[in-house]
Amino acid sequence: MFNHYPEWAQEFAQKYLSRTINQFILHGNVHDLVPLDRENNNFVRLKTFLSEEFFGARDYVIFYDRSSGIYFRDGESKKDFNRALSGRDSLMGTDYANKLPKDPVRVFSLLEQYFRLRIDDKKSIALIIDYAETIVPMNEAGSTGSEDRTSMVYLSRWAHDPMFLAADFTTVLLTENLADLNKTLVQNPYTNELKINIPDEKQRKNFIHFEVGEDKFGGLSNVSAEVVAQQTAGLNFINIRSILSNARENKETITHHRLSEAKKELIEAEAYGLLEFVETHYTLDDVAGHTKVKEHLRHAVQALKNGRRDVLPMGYLVCGPVGTGKTFLVNCFASEVGIPMVKLKNFRSQWQGVTEGNLEKILGLLKAMAPVAVMIDEADAYLGDRDASGDSGVSSRVFSQIATFMSDTRNRGRILWFLMTARPDLMPVDLKRQGRAEEHLALFPPHTKEERVELFKVMKNKTGLELTEEYVPKTIEQGLKSFSGADMEAALTRAKFRAAAQGMGKVTPEILDIALNDFLPPTYPEEIELQTLSAVIECTSKELLPERYQEMDRGDILEKIEDLKLRIG
Structure with a gap:
C-alpha cells in the first residue's frame, strides 16, 4: 500500500497503523522535496506530501508555526474551524474568528477545544507543527519559560490522552535538528522520532531525470547524469535543482569544476558555515621527509581506489612537535586520494542547545557526503572531554556525540577522521582507542x-x-x-x-x-x-x-x- 513512499514514510505509516502512538517528530532533511516512486515520478514539498498524500484521507489537516499561526490544507477545513471558533467567541466574548492568535499557549488552547469537538463527531485530524524547536526548544529544566512548559503540557497530553489515542488523530512536529527540541518531549515514550535523510545516489539520479529529462540533459552538461548524481553527495533535491536551474537559465554548462564549486558553496551554506572544504594542489610528493608515513598513507590511497574500505582504519591520530607539517601532510593525502576533505570549524555556541544542534547538522552532512575525509586540527582542545564541567554538560554531550559517531563501523572507509595534535597525551583515551582513531602516526623534524x-x-x-x-x-x-x-x-x-x-x-x-x-x-x-x-x-x-x-x-x-x-x- 505504501510501497511508492520513501522508507521513512513507510516506517511512519507502519508505526501509526499500530495504533499505539499518535505523536511523531520528523527531523533531518525536512525542508526538501519528497520523492513519490510512481510511474511518472514526482517530487513535492514535505508539507504538501503530508497534507495531500500521507494524510490525504483525513477530514482536517491543520498547520501551525510561530510566524504564520494556524493555517489549513483547504478552504473547507478553514470554514469549519471558523464556525467552531465563532461559537466559542460568542460564549467567551473573544474575537478569535476575525484575528487568530499566533502564540503557542493560546493557539494550543483553541486547537484542543476544536479537536475534542471534532473527535466527538468521529472526524479524523492531523496537526503539523513546523519549526517545532521554536515551540518546545531545548532547555535545562530550571531555565524553561512558562510558555514552553505550557506547550509541553499540551503536546504531552495529546500524546497519551485515551480520547486522542482512540481517535484518528496525529500530531507531527518538524525540525531540522533533534537536539534543538526539548529532551523531555523527544524521550517521551508516547512520541516517536523519524529521520529524513539527505537523498542517496539513486534518488539524486531520478531527480535529475525528472527535472531535465534524459534526452535534454546533454544540452546542459558536459558531465553525464550518473556522474552528477555521484558528485552531488551531501546535497538535497533543492540544492540540485539550484545547480540545474543555473545551467538552464544562465546558459552555464555544467562541468566538473563548476559542479565542484557549486557543491562546495551549497554544503558550506547548509552547514551554516561550520564546515570548510580544504583544497590543495600539492600531493604527498611535496611532503619532505616522513618517508615511511607517506608510504603507509599511499597504501590507504590504493585501498580506497581499489574499493577495499574494509581494511582502512576508522581514523588517524597525527601527532608530532609543532612545525613538523601535520596539517600539510593531511591536506596532501586528501589531494592524492581524490575524496573531499573538510575541516570542522567552531560549532560551539553560547546559546542553550545550539551547540548540540550544530553538531547534529554537521554529522548528518558528513554521513551524506561520504566518502569524505574530516580534518580536526588541535584536536586535544577542539573535541573536549567526557568529564568536562562548568558548561551545563555541553562539552561532555558534544564529546559523546562525536565519539559515538566516530565508532560507527558502517562508516569505515567512508568517513576518514584525521585528528591532529602536538600533545596527544592530552587527548581523551576514548577517542584514541581502537575503533575510533585507530592508527597513530608520528611526525618528527x-x-x-x-x-x-x-x-x-x-x-x-x-x-x-x-x-x-x-x-x-x-x-x-x-x-x-x-x-x-x-x-x-x-x-x-x-x-x-x-x-x-x-x-x-x-x-x-x-x-x-x-x-x-x-x-x-x-x-x-x-x-x-x-x-x-x-x-x-x-x-x-x-x-x-x-x-x-x-x-x-x-x-x-x-x-x-x-x-x-x-x-x-
Missing part, C-alpha cells in the same frame, strides 16, 4: 642529511625561492641548526625579503647563508622534547618510527614525559 636537504628543496619550491645558482647551504647539509618545516619556510621567506630589499629578484648563496645563520626560531626546548616523546609513545606502529626511537625503552620514555610535565608545569 628531519634528522639525517638526506632528510634536511629534502626539506630544504621542498620548501624552496613551496616558497618560490629562486637562487642565482644551484646551492645547498652547509648549515643545512651539516645540521648546524635544527629546522622544522615551519622554521625552514620562515627562514627562506626571510632570504627572499633580504633579496627584495636589495632590488634583486633572485637570492644569492651569500644572502641565503646570512638569512639562515641569522634566523633564530622561538626556542622552547622542554616543550618540544615533551611533544616529541609524546609522539613516540603514541605511535601505534614500530616500523613507522625513525630508527633512533625504535629501540628506546618505553618505561624510560614515560618517566621522562612525567618529569617534563612537572618541570613545565
Whole structure:
C-alpha cells in the first residue's frame, strides 16, 4: 500500500497503523522535496506530501508555526474551524474568528477545544507543527519559560490522552535538528522520532531525470547524469535543482569544476558555515621527509581506489612537535586520494542547545557526503572531554556525540577522521582507542642529511625561492641548526625579503647563508622534547618510527614525559 513512499514514510505509516502512538517528530532533511516512486515520478514539498498524500484521507489537516499561526490544507477545513471558533467567541466574548492568535499557549488552547469537538463527531485530524524547536526548544529544566512548559503540557497530553489515542488523530512536529527540541518531549515514550535523510545516489539520479529529462540533459552538461548524481553527495533535491536551474537559465554548462564549486558553496551554506572544504594542489610528493608515513598513507590511497574500505582504519591520530607539517601532510593525502576533505570549524555556541544542534547538522552532512575525509586540527582542545564541567554538560554531550559517531563501523572507509595534535597525551583515551582513531602516526623534524636537504628543496619550491645558482647551504647539509618545516619556510621567506630589499629578484648563496645563520626560531626546548616523546609513545606502529626511537625503552620514555610535565608545569 505504501510501497511508492520513501522508507521513512513507510516506517511512519507502519508505526501509526499500530495504533499505539499518535505523536511523531520528523527531523533531518525536512525542508526538501519528497520523492513519490510512481510511474511518472514526482517530487513535492514535505508539507504538501503530508497534507495531500500521507494524510490525504483525513477530514482536517491543520498547520501551525510561530510566524504564520494556524493555517489549513483547504478552504473547507478553514470554514469549519471558523464556525467552531465563532461559537466559542460568542460564549467567551473573544474575537478569535476575525484575528487568530499566533502564540503557542493560546493557539494550543483553541486547537484542543476544536479537536475534542471534532473527535466527538468521529472526524479524523492531523496537526503539523513546523519549526517545532521554536515551540518546545531545548532547555535545562530550571531555565524553561512558562510558555514552553505550557506547550509541553499540551503536546504531552495529546500524546497519551485515551480520547486522542482512540481517535484518528496525529500530531507531527518538524525540525531540522533533534537536539534543538526539548529532551523531555523527544524521550517521551508516547512520541516517536523519524529521520529524513539527505537523498542517496539513486534518488539524486531520478531527480535529475525528472527535472531535465534524459534526452535534454546533454544540452546542459558536459558531465553525464550518473556522474552528477555521484558528485552531488551531501546535497538535497533543492540544492540540485539550484545547480540545474543555473545551467538552464544562465546558459552555464555544467562541468566538473563548476559542479565542484557549486557543491562546495551549497554544503558550506547548509552547514551554516561550520564546515570548510580544504583544497590543495600539492600531493604527498611535496611532503619532505616522513618517508615511511607517506608510504603507509599511499597504501590507504590504493585501498580506497581499489574499493577495499574494509581494511582502512576508522581514523588517524597525527601527532608530532609543532612545525613538523601535520596539517600539510593531511591536506596532501586528501589531494592524492581524490575524496573531499573538510575541516570542522567552531560549532560551539553560547546559546542553550545550539551547540548540540550544530553538531547534529554537521554529522548528518558528513554521513551524506561520504566518502569524505574530516580534518580536526588541535584536536586535544577542539573535541573536549567526557568529564568536562562548568558548561551545563555541553562539552561532555558534544564529546559523546562525536565519539559515538566516530565508532560507527558502517562508516569505515567512508568517513576518514584525521585528528591532529602536538600533545596527544592530552587527548581523551576514548577517542584514541581502537575503533575510533585507530592508527597513530608520528611526525618528527628531519634528522639525517638526506632528510634536511629534502626539506630544504621542498620548501624552496613551496616558497618560490629562486637562487642565482644551484646551492645547498652547509648549515643545512651539516645540521648546524635544527629546522622544522615551519622554521625552514620562515627562514627562506626571510632570504627572499633580504633579496627584495636589495632590488634583486633572485637570492644569492651569500644572502641565503646570512638569512639562515641569522634566523633564530622561538626556542622552547622542554616543550618540544615533551611533544616529541609524546609522539613516540603514541605511535601505534614500530616500523613507522625513525630508527633512533625504535629501540628506546618505553618505561624510560614515560618517566621522562612525567618529569617534563612537572618541570613545565
